[in-house]
Every structure is written in C-alpha cells, then in structure tokens.
Amino acid sequence: MPELNLTSAPAHLRHGSNIGQPLTRRDGVLKVRGQATYAADNHPPGMLFAVMAVASIARGRVTSLDVAAARRHPGVVDVMTSDHKPELAIDPEIKTNPFVFRMEVLQSNEVRYANQPIAVVIAETLEAATEGAALLAPRYETLPALVGLDAGESFVPPVVGVGNPTENHRGDVEAGLAAAEKQIDAIYETPPQYHNAMEPHAIVASWNGDSLQIDMPTQGLMLSLARVAELFGIAHDKIHIRSPFLGGGFGSKGLMAGPPVLGIMAAKLVGKPVKLVLRREQMYGPVGHRAPTRQRLRIGADGEGRLTALDHHARTVSSTFDDFYEPAADASHTLYAAPAIRTSHDAVRVNTGTPLFMRAPGEATGSIALESAIDEMAWACGIDPLAFRLKNYAEVEPITGKPFSSKALRACYEQGAARFGWAKRPLQPRQMRDDDGLLVGWGMGTATFPALMFQAEARAVLRRDGSGAMEIGAHDMGQGAWTALAQIAADELGLDIDRVEFKAGSSDLPDAGIAGGSAHTATAGAAIHSAGAAVIAKLADLAANDERSPLFGAGNAGVIARDGRLIRRDDESRGEGYSEILARADVAEVEARGTGAPNPAAMEEYAMHAHGAVFAEVKVDPELGQVRVTRMVGAFAAGRIVNPRMVQSQLFGGMIWGMSFALHEEAITDRRSGRVMNANLGEYHIPVNADVPPLDAIMVEEHDPHVNALGIKGVGEIGITGSAGAVANAVWHATGVRVRRFPIRIEELLTKL
Amino acid sequence: MNHSISLTVNGARREFVLDDPRVTLLDLLRERLHLTGTKMGCDRGQCGACTILVDGKRINSCLALAISHDGADILTIEGVARGDQLHPVQAAFIAHDGFQCGFCTPGQIMSAIGMMSEAQAGNDPERIRECMSGNLCRCGAYAGIVDAVLDAQASMDESNQRCSVRGAPHEAI
Amino acid sequence: MKQFDYVRPATVAEAVAAAAQPGAAYLAAGTNLLDLMKGGVSRPDRLVDVTHLDGLDQIECLADGGVRIGALVSNADLAHDAHFAKSYPAVAEALLSGASAQLRNAATIGGNLLQRTRCAYFYDAASRCNKREAGSGCDARDGENRTHAVLGWSENCIATHPSDFCVPLVALDAVVEIEGRNGRREIALDELHRLPGNTPERESALEPGDLIVAVRLPAAARGFAAHARYLKVRDRTSYAFAVVSAAAALQIENGKIVEARLALGGVAAKPWRARAAEDVLRNVAPTADAFQETAWRALTDAKPSGDNAFKIELARRIVVRALSLAAAGTPARIAALPASPFASTSGAIHARA
Ligand SMILES: Cc1cc2nc3c(=O)[nH]c(=O)nc-3n(C[C@H](O)[C@H](O)[C@H](O)COP(=O)(O)OP(=O)(O)OC[C@H]3O[C@@H](n4cnc5c(N)ncnc54)[C@H](O)[C@@H]3O)c2cc1C
C-alpha cells in the first residue's frame, strides 16, 4: 500500500444509524441452533480427556495418591501429579504483575483450600478419566482449617479491590455522629458467593512443537496469553487463544486460573490435545468467588433527616496465600451527601481459594448493607425512603467533592417511582396485603457503579469492494459484544452493518483489554471509534489529494462518512463512494489502528458513575415466611445506550442477581472442614424462572461528554446494586422485620412474623 | 464388555457399539457423536442445560444412561430447525432476546418445545415460568424466555399443521 | 463413576435374581442413582436395568375402586393422568411440586419412593456418614443441619427423606407391592422407610433383590378428593426440595370432619404420618382452633437435631395452613405453582393481629 500523507486532522464526521438501535443478536442464530462453539465443544483429532482430582481437606498436605489404581483403569493414559508433570518456566507463586493471582498447578503437595487441584488424570474417554480421578483416593495430613470471618487475627490490608485505598474519609465522622439526632448502628452480613456461570471453566489445549493452540473461555485474552507465555516460557506469537463465546463469566474467567494451566500441562505431558472441563463442584475453589463480609454501618441524621455522618466498615476474608479484598465499604463513597464519611476495611485469612471480583465486586456487597441502613434511617426519621434519598442527594461526589461528569439520578428516581407507583406506599411497614392475605411490601434502593475505562486497540480496514472490517480481541460473555461493538464499528466506518466484517474473540486480534468493570463496550468502543476515525481520515486524504475526486481539496473542511460514501461537510452534494476512491488510488484497502484509554485529565476533574433507582415489590407469607418478589422496576442512567434490547437484558440480569443476593444465594461452609457443603446448583440456589417476576428497566436518557468519546458508561454490573437492597427493604416493609443477614431465609422471618 | 444399541438421533437411525455402559446420553452426544449443541452445566440434573427430547419428552440427558435408552428416538437442538428455517421457538428466542451468553439456550429451547407438547401451561405466564423452572439461566434471561415461549406458541397455534415438532425432518449426522 | 456390569433382565423374576447378588442395584430412570454414582456415594458393581420390563408402566383402576400404579410409571405421567389427578389431587400436586418437568418426565414412581436423602454430608464422600458407611459417624450432627430432621431422628443419623410424592401417599394409606426372592408381598408405605435408630444404613424394609412393582391406593383414598392439598415451603419458588411440607386430606360431612389424614415431609427419615393428630379432627368442625390443636399434637415429639428448631414451628404452621386449604376445598385445577404458598391461597391465611 502506498504511503499516505495525512493532512492536519480535520473533523470528519461518521454517520450511521446503528448505535442506539435494538438490533437482535448477530450471534443469535448460531446460539439458538446450538452451533456457537464454546471451548468444550472443540474436539481436535486425537484429543484425550483430562479430569482433575481435588482436595477434600482445606488445609494440610497430600501424603499419598493411589496412582497405580488410577493407571490400572482401562483407558487411563497418564496421571499428572506433583511428582510427574512438565516443568513450568517460572514459579507459579511469583506475582509478576498485580493481575497475576497465585494458582495451584501441582507445584507442591500442600493443600490450602478445599477443592484445590491435586492431580490430573488423562484418559481416552471422559468416563475413564473421571473414574481414574476418583480412584486416586488421596490420603492427607490434615491441619485445622481456618473458616469464617473470625478465623484469626484481623489485619488491615494495604489495598482493597483493585488498588483502592483501604480507608477513606472526609470530614469528622465522630463529630457528625455525636451531633446527630438520630443514629443507626447496625451490622449486616453477606455470605460467600460463587460466580457459577452456566458454562463450567474449560480448556482444549493442543501443542504443536512449541506452539500452543488453546480454546478457553476468557474475559481477558491478552492477559491470559501473557500469563501462559510466562508460565510455559514461550513467545507470545506461539500462542493462539480462541474464545469466541463465553457461557457467562461474571469475573471468574477474567484472569488465568490454575485449572486451564493444568489442561495445558496435561497436553504437554501426553503430547496430545487435551480437554479439561471443571465439574460443577470444582468451581467452588480454584476459580474465584465473592468473599463474605460483615459490615458495620453507623449513620447519623439531624432533625430534618439530613445525614450528618456515614461510617462504613467492612470485615472480609482473603485466602492464606494471596490477596483480594472485597471493597464493600467503598459503596458509601458516591451516593449520599453526608458531610462526614469514613470507609474502612479489615480482613482475616481463611482456607479458601482466593476471592476474586464477582459481578459488581464491593459495590453489590456494600450496596445491600448501605441501602438497608439508609432505609433504616429513613424509617427512624419518619421519612419516606425516596424522599429521604432525595434530601440527601449528592450534587457532588461526597468522598472527593468532585463534580459528576453527568448524573441523571433524579430522573431515575422520578421515572422509576412513577412507573412503580411508589407514591401510594404507606410509610409504616406491614400495611399491605393482597387478596390472598399475603403480606406485600415495597422497597427501593439506589444503584451506582463507576464508569471505568481500560486500554484497548482496534484495527479498521476499508476495502475496495466497499466492505470494511473491524478487528478487536473483544469478548462476548453474553453482554452482546458481537452485536454492540459491530454496531459501533458500522457507524464509525460509515457502513451498513452487513458490510462490516467484525472480528473478535481471538488472541491474534488487537488487544481489547479485559471484559470487566462494565467497561468493555466503552473501552473497546472507544478503540473502534478511534480506529474508524483513523481509517476514514486515511481514505479522506486519498480523496482530498486526488484531483479527479469530487472531494479534491476537502481536506480542511472535512468529510462525512455515510453509507459507504464520503461527502463534503460544506457541500453534501459532492461525494464519492469508498470503492471508487480506493479503485482510483489503486489500493486494495486502507487500514488504520486506534486505541481506547481512560482520559486522566477528565478523571482528575470529574467523578464518573452510572446511577439508577430500583423499586421492588415482594410478597411474604405471613405465617410461613416464604418470600417471593412479584415486581421490580429499575430506572438506570448509564450514558449512551448502544443497543437497548441487549442493555435491557443486562439490566434484567443484574436485577435478578440483586434479588438472588437478597434472597437466595449463599455458599454454606462446614465450620470444621472448610468444605463448601452446597457446591452444586441444586442446593446453591440461584433464582429459577418462577422466582423472576415481570421486570421493567427504564433507560433514562443521559449525555456524558466526559467519560469517553462515545459517552458510554456501561451497564453490566449496575443492575445488582440497588436491587439487592430494594428487595431486602421490601421484605422489611412487608413484614416489619429487619433482617441483616443475607440471604434472608425463612427462619429469620418466621419467628418474628 | 461391548454393548450394541441403536438410537434414532435427529431422525437418523444409528447403531452403536458402546464399549462402556457408563456413557450418559449427554456424553454420547457431545463427546462421541460430536453433537455439541447440547450443553453440560452441572452433570447432576440440577440445571437443565442438557435437556433433550427422548421419545418426545424432555429429560436431562446427563442423568440418563445411553445404554438404558436403547431404541429411543432422540431430538437435540441440532435437529430442531428445518434446514435454514428456524423452529418458531428458536426464532422467538432471538426476537425476545431470550438469552445472553447462550449457554443455557439449547436446553431452554428443547425444554420449551417439550413443554408445549405437554400442553400443561397454556399461555399463562405463571404456568410457563413454573414449567420452565428446570432450566437455570445465570445470565437471567428469564423474562425474554417467557415472552419467547408465549410468542412461539401463538405463532404455532396459527400455523398448527406446518410446525409439528415431532414430525420435523432432520439433518443426517 | 465406578465400572459396573449392565444387566437388562427380560422378566421380573430375572430381575430379582440378578439384583439379589451383593453389589447389585436396580436402575430405573437413574435420576437419583446416577447422581449418587457420579458423586462416588453409590458404587454398585452391577446395574439391573428394570426400565425395559413389560407391564410395569400402567395406571390401573381396580375393581374395588382403588388404583394400582406400576413402578415404572413416570412421575409426570401419573401427575398428568386426568382421572388420577381428580381422584387423588394431593398426590398429583405433590408430584408436580417436586424436582423439574424434565426430571419428572424421566423419574419413575418406584425410584421416587426409594430416592435417598439429600443430606449434604451423605452426598459428600469425604464426610463421615453412618448411612453411607455404617459406624463411621455423622458429620451432620454438629454440622450444617438447618434442613435436617426434627422427628424420629437418632444420634446416629438426622437425615430426612426428600420425597414429596410419599407424603400424600402415606397419608392416604398407600400400599407397596414387592416382588422378591420369595415371591410377591405387600407392605404399607408407612412401613417401607425406616427410622434410623442404630442402623441408619438400613433405610427401607426391602431385602436384597426386592423389586417394587407397584404402588396401590385404596378405594377409601378417593373419599378425600374434595378436600386434599399438599403444601411445600421451599427456599426458592420452584426446583427445590421441601424445607417442610404437609399433605392434608379431609372428609367433611354436614360441616364436620368425618375423617382426617395428615402427613409431613422434610421432617424425618420417612414420610411422617401424624396419626395422633388426625384423631384430634375426628367429628369436629374444621375450625382454625381445631387445626391449631392438630398442629400441636402432630409436633409433640419434635425436637431440633441442630440448627433447625425453626422447622418445628414451621411444620406447625404448615399443618394449620394445609388443613385450612384442604377444608376450603380442592381447586378444580392444580395451581400454577403447585403446592406453593404463592399459589392462590383463597382466603386460607388468617390475618393475625
Ligand atoms: C436436581 C433434583 C431435584 C429434585 N427435586 C426433588 C423434589 O423436589 N422432590 C422430590 O420428591 N424429588 C426430587 N428429586 C428426586 C427425584 O424425584 C428422584 O431422583 C426420582 O424420583 C428417582 O426416580 P428414578 O426413576 O430416577 O430412580 P433411580 O435413580 O433409578 O433409582 C433410585 C433408587 O431406587 C431404586 N429403585 C428404583 N426403582 C426401583 C424399584 N422398582 N424397585 C426397587 N428399587 C428401585 C434404585 O436402585 C435406586 O436406589 C430431585 C432430583 C434431582 C436430581
């Protein structure tokens, strides 16, 4: 391709009618036909099956494995143990960067949590590998397990979440509390939760000499690739990871965990492709979870119902060997305008797999406590919960004093309340019954989630046949990247979406960063935006410098890219199709790259968050204590909405997670053994269809010129926040019983009804 | 010991020699016939991702031994569409965004098709929710799923004859 | 899953002979057995597949007015049999409240009766469990036991029987027909499951080789059709085992209860027939007070086996509610949410001050 001379960057406009349209999923047909290939659907020739054996103790040492028994089983090919395994290039205990978590890949016989992998059996059939793993019958030297929030000495971790300070404060909390007319001092507990994506973690790994082909669901293609490269000591370009579809991730597939590494090791050991799929119970350990918390909230309010102080302390846990601390108290930073705020954390170490970010890490956990406490305070002040929240509406971010880049929360409150019919809510609890005599309660919660941006790159191509391509190693976990990012790509290229070849989900594409923090559409979208701008600029230069083009000389005025044509901004009657421009220039295609990244200057100046208001109705059997959510309305302001159909689905999903947080999910750990006793989907309850009432999600219009070029804030996680508290508060309103231990169970209500 | 069994899979009759009686219908389909549309979510009857129709009835294929179903007629997600023409339930799932990640979707669709022929739910959303409760969706696509079922039922009622589920022609495997 | 021999007998006699061998187990639909085999809890050497046996999948109306349900009838087919559901509505409602539609399509009646406990420590092969391994201890006793038994338990085992189906069956005096090495015999369903005592590993009255061929409901059971309900409290709206459940059936004549049947689920190692409590209701009007007294009587002997005292109070309240619902009359059609408190309760909730 000839060198192109770029003139000074003119303000080219690109037009399309894709962003904002409720397109159906572009991967929909594949998915409904069962043709979308998830990792475990791959089956390279000669492939063997690998099954992990995992520890049934939470702390101690494996003293023996009956490898001979496993090997005797027909079909078993090999048994990988700490004594018999390919060596790694680096010690997996070394944290080479903050996004590396320690993993167990048979580096020793130490056991540090239940369900830790302790061996891998490789066999010709899945049946043989599975039974081979059972036949290992491990023996252990067992040490007492550290279990629960009081397992040992507490300490203050250096940071919480991903690099957040452990403590924050503004103003004098103690003085604020002392001056308060009303005080709330309450303790809320949240349980350990497991992501439980429907798709179990899986890998199909094939070595070809020193090149490695991997099929694996990942929310972070490049981070995973880099980790694999350093663990196996091979160059990045020797590794290819495909992850076109994830069967859900929710944070558990963000970073490389031990099990997929074991799959790669197993393939190396036997010299054949290997498939390793986690059994559901094996997902309760080595692939992360949401840590339990005990949160104390102390809130003060004056006689008018204005907050005087907000103190939020969270106790959480991490593993005995690594650090991730659920930043629960940080949820109190942004929502309510208390003149004095303090948030703090401490932790103990227990024998679990290292906790990890799970959909709205910290925000969800903190939100249910904060929203409950705010509800309690509203009641103590005798004020309607919505009125109370409006009274304490934060015009600037309370913890920093920064203005918001945009904040349409008032509109969320208003529209949500109107749709729900909140105005008819009696202030007193236990006032409403349905025709059958069931108690009815209405509750609300405020939703918030930071508008984050990571780093991403994209490559855009315009071709002589009038088509275009956009390449980005983005991830579709169900949020709809295949569709939403293609919509953005089409608009940025000024092409019909069917003329754009959109490529994603593979590590040989430009790095799209990590699909997490609700930032993927914004980040990848920004990269696509800038790649599109760059490629259109190149095309415009070709035309503007060509005397034969109707666009000749349009350089300074700029062009509009629309429907596969460039037209002059100052004279829309003059334009030319992309194909003609490229044909005349005699190039097959033009290509350009672009990046998306946070804007530090804007971040310095503004607090950036999405907001929302969730209203829930529950029914409670007045004698039996069973609870059912019967209605939920959420109104969310999250900047620009790329695809309302899919955004609605994401918000619904989040609201259901919030309901689940309040009423259903909880891992139950045996206090003695440290084993999760409901490590399955039968007893670890997530909502079923019959639990989910008619839902309503209002997308409140919001324009944010600061968050990123496209004004997108992200919707993946905000739906949980607010919703969990809304359901909990509705249970209180139905019954008059305030339950502060989540999930709310029958027994907590039963005796107090 | 080897066991010979025969199964009709998506319309095609097949004879197999099973070298292992432990093989479930799920693992037979996925790992031996490479019909990977049917998904494994829990392997223990707790999620519904593996739902298929056996002799017209929806069951969890993870808890069914293949050998015990000798002679059965099996319909999986791969056998539901007619060539390029989607089954009304499939089309409705797309139209109503009845999925996000899509992993539970083959099971949801097979379950919905099975539910319709059970004819217990009618068009009462509450009954549909209950009858579809054997299919977990962690993404939380339940609202779209219920709408999709209602819509597909309505369109199938209209063109009753044309959309007979059991009589669908099948792709050969 | 351990390797096993697969046997497909052609006749009941062959089945019994094959299953009488040590290490053999009957395979029906396998929705419970395969689950346990995958978890390493059951490790049979031989599976005797009864699903191809002829003649065990019929629902027969007997000349005496009773009904005989073949052991291979599926849970769904029985619940959806219009005649059966009309005659024994509480049984149909219980069936439909169990598991999921998929599981009910597969699961057999015989397998449902003989499904094993859902005690998490029984399921967890690394835990000590007297039921799984006689004499090894019971890790549930001091463990996570909020769902465990409050009636009929022993220090050796506090597990519950999880079946919904069995609860109305035991209330209605169901009889189990068994084919064994010594021919055919029958026992009351109430005698089928055993309380743990010192031998929790012995769960039923069955001997090796015993095959359940049918379950019978006597003609008298139909007399309750107008006033029979099943109620099941769960931790989620559907696809969950009972925390506690109850089946209540009444015969009401001229405003008085002539006969009452009451059984509880999720409270003991067997479906719990509350006979003494039934007596409270003989020849009294169906009033809230009478139901309260019945509930107290039903739970007189209850005691918590751990973190589950709430189940006693819950059971009392479920009894009252189930009786109130039954007294109000069997609905024409089973509710959208079978056995759920959120099925329309038609005024059965008594608002309390
Ligand atoms: C996720 C899940 C949720 C469930 N929820 C519920 C629920 O809410 N309520 C409920 O009641 N049940 C529930 N179940 C249990 C379900 O009802 C049983 O698994 C089913 O009824 C067993 O029937 P089956 O034919 O599959 O039996 P199998 O699994 O084949 O057999 C079970 C046992 O019975 C023996 N057996 C089977 N048939 C005979 C016979 N004719 N004679 C002698 N022995 C025999 C077998 O050897 C085995 O020990 C649930 C199951 C699962 C997996």
Ligand code: SF4
């Ligand atoms: S309660 Fe019974 S089944 Fe559970 S662990 Fe104890 S002995 Fe085993």
Ligand code: FES
């Ligand atoms: S995989 Fe069969 S029910 Fe989950």
Ligand code: FES
């Ligand atoms: S669509 Fe993801 S689990 Fe249902």
